[in-house]
Amino acid sequence: MIRFAGIQMLVGADKLSNLNKASELVSKAVKAGAKLVSLPECFNCPYGNQYFAEYAEKIPDGQSYNHLKMLALEHKIHLIGGTIPEECDGNLYNTSLVFSPNGELIAKHRKVHLFDIDIPGKIKFKESDTLCPGSSITTFNVNEFTVGLGICYDIRFPEQAHIMRDQGAHIMIYPGAFNMTTGPVYFELLNRARAVDNQVYCSSIAPATDNTATYTSWGHSLICAPTGVVVDSALHDEQIVYCDMSMSEIQDIREGIPTSKQKRSDIYKLVHVQK
Numbered sequence: 001m002i003r004f005a006g007i008q009m010l011v012g013a014d015k016l017s018n019l020n021k022a023s024e025l026v027s028k029a030v031k032a033g034a035k036l037v038s039l040p041e042c043f044n045c046p047y048g049n050q051y052f053a054e055y056a057e058k059i060p061d062g063q064s065y066n067h068l069k070m071l072a073l074e075h076k077i078h079l080i081g082g083t084i085p086e087e088c089d090g091n092l093y094n095t096s097l098v099f100s101p102n103g104e105l106i107a108k109h110r111k112v113h114l115f116d117i118d119i120p121g122k123i124k125f126k127e128s129d130t131l132c133p134g135s136s137i138t139t140f141n142v143n144e145f146t147v148g149l150g151i152c153y154d155i156r157f158p159e160q161a162h163i164m165r166d167q168g169a170h171i172m173i174y175p176g177a178f179n180m181t182t183g184p185v186y187f188e189l190l191n192r193a194r195a196v197d198n199q200v201y202c203s204s205i206a207p208a209t210d211n212t213a214t215y216t217s218w219g220h221s222l223i224c225a226p227t228g229v230v231v232d233s234a235l236h237d238e239q240i241v242y243c244d245m246s247m248s249e250i251q252d253i254r255e256g257i258p259t260s261k262q263k264r265s266d267i268y269k270l271v272h273v274q275k
Contacts, residue, residue: 002143004171005034006205006241008221008234011043015055018044019067029240030075036142036245039082040207040221041094041152041175047207047215049130052094056087060105065097073103078142082175082205083151086110091132096151096175098140106141110134111151112160122181125215127153135275137163144247145170148200152176155190155204158197163272165198165260170250176204183218188230195224199254201231201245209236226253 007025011018022039029037041047044064045055059065064084072079079099086095098107112134114127137160138149148164148171155161155174164172172194178187187204195202203223209216222233223243232241254260 001247002035002145002245003033004036004038004201004203004223004243004245005029005032006038006203006221006223008040008206008208008219008237008239008241009043010208010210010238011040011046012210013046015044015063019064022067023071025238025240026071026075026077026079029242030077032240032242034077034242036078036080036147038080038173038175038203038205040205040217041083041177042085042207043082043175044084046213047177047217049127050214052085052092052130053087056085056092058087059095059097059108068097069099069103069105072099072101076101080149080173080175083111092130093134094127094131094151095134096138096149098149107138107149109138109149109151110136111154112136113153113157115153117182119181123179125179137167137272139164139167139169145245148172150174152178152204155194158194159270161194161198162270165200166270166272169198169200170247171201171245172198172203174202174204175206177206177215177217178204178220180216180218183220187218187220188222188233191222191224192228192230195226196228199226199250199257199259201226201243201250203241203243205241208238226250
């Protein structure tokens with residue numbers, strides 16, 4: 001059993017204020033018993049192509065990197081640092097950093113699928129105008145659990161989730177800032193689908209809604225059980241969602257409906273291309 005906390009926080013233009021707010025809310029989650037904690041996508045800066053280069057940091061030299069490392073070490077938790085803009089060799093990435101209780105960086109995931117959409121009359125956004133895509137599937141271990149890590153639009157692609165499941169994932173975490181158009185329609189649906197598809201706990205953690213921002217987050221961070229049932233969810237304001245994740249619940253569901261053993265590899269197969 002492990003208590004997971006997802007922190008839906010309000011993100012502003014001042015990076016230091018965002019880092020301090022993250023510290024405050026992580027401390028609150030830890031006091032409630034959380035041992036695995038996630039911050040939202042773009043927790044250290046506003047989300048938007050016009051912000052990524054300005055706020056980008058090199059890893060491991062950046063202010064946000066050091067702050068996350070300190071928080072994990074101080075509270076003796078596994079900390080998923082939402083995402084931050086990363087600069088590497090002249091390229092920008094949307095990157096999630098994971099730290100262990102001893103402050104070690106144990107995983108780094110660069111957003112694989114960039115958010116390029118155009119819904120006429122509603123929203124047009126093209127992350128590829130500024131960001132480069134990642135090229136790896138990311139999993140890491142927390143005690144007896146294996147955690148699969150994606151970022152926002154990654155959740156749209158079940159193949160990525162299936163590979164994480166094949167790599168042993170029991171939990172999938174997607175820091176993600178859906179918007180006011182796609183959020184009401186797809187946010188909960190996709191989390192429930194990935195949970196049921198893979199018989200895992202699945203959670204997306206968003207920034208709180210700021211109607212004055214150039215890109216407005218839907219909020220509504222949530223956690224789904226392996227049955228697809230929503231265990232806890234937020235609305236638009238700052239809130240922490242919690243779930244006591246049980247290995248025995250996962251095992252019972254997988255034994256009762258053994259889909260992983262029933263796949264027809266003689267008919268179809270998912271190929272993971274290593275890079």
